[in-house]
Amino acid sequence: MNKLSTGEKVALGLAKRHRAEKRFRWYGLASIAFGLLCLLVLFTDIISKGAGAFVAHYIKVDVTYSGQRLGIKNVDDPMQMALADYQGLINDYLMQTFPEVSQRRDKFELYQLASSGAGFELQALLQEQPEWLGKTQTLWVLADDDVDLYLKYFRNKDGSRLTAQQKGWVEQLVSNGAIDQRFNRALFSHGDSREPEMAGIKGAFMGSLLTLLVTLVLSFPVGVAAAVYLEEYAPKNRWTDFIEININNLAAVPSIIYGLLGLAVFINFLGMPRSIPLVGGLVLTLMTLPTVIISSRAAIKTVPPSIREAALGLGASKMQVIMHHVLPLALPGMLTGAIIGMAQALGETAPLLMIGMVAFIADIPHSLTDPATVLPVQIFLWADSPERAFTERTSAAIMVLLAFLMVMNALAVLLRRHLQRRW
Known part of the structure; x- marks a missing residue:
C-alpha cells in the first residue's frame, strides 16, 4: 500500500476545504433566498389584502x-x-x-x-x-x-x-x-370609525407625528449631551463603567417595561392624562434614549484624535473643540442613530397600550394634549374588529406604516452618505 506524500495530503486537504467553503457559501445564499422569499410572501399577502382599501365605491x-x-x-x-x-x-x-x-x-x-x-x-x-x-x-x-x-x-x-x-x-x-x-379619500381624511367605509388613518397618523415630535425633541438633545459627557468629560472609573453597562442593558429592556414605567410615573404619580401624544412621547423618549446615546458615542469615537489635538494646539478650549469640530464631524452618525431610534419608536405598540393609547379616538388630534392613538395601535384595533371590511383597512394601514418606516430608513442612509466625511 502506497503512502501519500506530503504534497498529495496537502492537495487533498485543500480540495476538501474548498468544497466545504462552497457548501458554506451555498448555505448562506440559500438562507438569504429563503429570507427574501418569506419577505416576498409577506408583502404579497399584505398588498393583496390592502390594495382594495385605497379605492371605494x-x-x-x-x-x-x-x-x-x-x-x-x-x-x-x-x-x-x-x-x-x-x-x-x-x-x-x-x-x-x-x-x-x-x-x-x-x-x-x-x-x-x-x-x-x-x-x-x-x-x-x-x-x-x-x-x-x-x-x-x-x-x-x-x-x-x-x-x-x-x-x-x-x-x-x-x-x-x-x-x-x-x-x-x-x-x-x-x-x-x-x-x-x-x-x-376617506382613508386619508377621516379618523377612526365604527363603520369600516368611514374609517381612516388620519387621526392615527397625526397622533404618530405628534408623538414622534415629542420623542425627537427630548431624546436627541439629551442623548447627544449624555454621549458628549461620557466620551469627552467623564473620568474613567467604576461609576462611569456602571453607567455604561446600564445604558447598554437599557437598550435591551423589553419595550413594555417602559410602558409600565410611564404608567407608574407619568400617569399614576404625576397625574397626567391618558392617551395623549405628550405622555406617549415621554414614554418613547425613555425607550429611545439608550439607542441615541450608544449611536452618538460611536459617532464621537470615529472622530480622529488628531483633529482634537490640532484644535487644542491652536488655542481652542475644550468646549470649542467639541462644538466646532467634534460634533459637526460626528453629526452624520448621530442623525442616523436618531432616525433609526425614531423608526423603532414609530413601530412600537406595547408601551403605548400601557398608557391608554388604545382608546377609540374618532377626532383628529391637533395638539400634544388631545386624545390620540398611533398607527401601530390603530392596526391592532382594526385587526381585532369582527367586521370583514376592516381586513382591508388593517392591511392598508400596515402598508402606510411600512412605507413610513422605509422612508425614515432611506433618509438615514442618505443623510449619512451626504454628510459623512472620510479621513
Whole structure:
C-alpha cells in the first residue's frame, strides 16, 4: 500500500476545504433566498389584502338641501346645523329611485346601501357651502361596506352579506351609472370609525407625528449631551463603567417595561392624562434614549484624535473643540442613530397600550394634549374588529406604516452618505 506524500495530503486537504467553503457559501445564499422569499410572501399577502382599501365605491345622489326638510332656518345656527337629518336626504333620493319599495323592512334594507356616515359628509359640505341651502346638488357618497365588498369580491360568488333584493338594487344602480369605484379619500381624511367605509388613518397618523415630535425633541438633545459627557468629560472609573453597562442593558429592556414605567410615573404619580401624544412621547423618549446615546458615542469615537489635538494646539478650549469640530464631524452618525431610534419608536405598540393609547379616538388630534392613538395601535384595533371590511383597512394601514418606516430608513442612509466625511 502506497503512502501519500506530503504534497498529495496537502492537495487533498485543500480540495476538501474548498468544497466545504462552497457548501458554506451555498448555505448562506440559500438562507438569504429563503429570507427574501418569506419577505416576498409577506408583502404579497399584505398588498393583496390592502390594495382594495385605497379605492371605494360611491353612490351618486341628487340631494336637495331643503330647509324645511332639514329644519334649518339659519345656517349660522350651529344647533340647527347639527340636529338636521342629513341622512334622510339620501334616503329620500333612494326612495325616489326605487318607488316600488313600500314595505318597512324593504325600506330599511334599501337605506342600508349608502353608508350610515354619509350624512356627516353632507353636513360638512353644507357648512362649507351655506349657499347650497334650498338647492339641489349632485353628490357622490360612500356606499356601505357590504356593498363595497360585494362589488369588489363577491359579485360572482357567494359570501356577501347582501340580500338578493339588495343585490338587485345594486346591479340596477351600477347599470344606471349611479355607482362608481373611485379613490378612497376617506382613508386619508377621516379618523377612526365604527363603520369600516368611514374609517381612516388620519387621526392615527397625526397622533404618530405628534408623538414622534415629542420623542425627537427630548431624546436627541439629551442623548447627544449624555454621549458628549461620557466620551469627552467623564473620568474613567467604576461609576462611569456602571453607567455604561446600564445604558447598554437599557437598550435591551423589553419595550413594555417602559410602558409600565410611564404608567407608574407619568400617569399614576404625576397625574397626567391618558392617551395623549405628550405622555406617549415621554414614554418613547425613555425607550429611545439608550439607542441615541450608544449611536452618538460611536459617532464621537470615529472622530480622529488628531483633529482634537490640532484644535487644542491652536488655542481652542475644550468646549470649542467639541462644538466646532467634534460634533459637526460626528453629526452624520448621530442623525442616523436618531432616525433609526425614531423608526423603532414609530413601530412600537406595547408601551403605548400601557398608557391608554388604545382608546377609540374618532377626532383628529391637533395638539400634544388631545386624545390620540398611533398607527401601530390603530392596526391592532382594526385587526381585532369582527367586521370583514376592516381586513382591508388593517392591511392598508400596515402598508402606510411600512412605507413610513422605509422612508425614515432611506433618509438615514442618505443623510449619512451626504454628510459623512472620510479621513
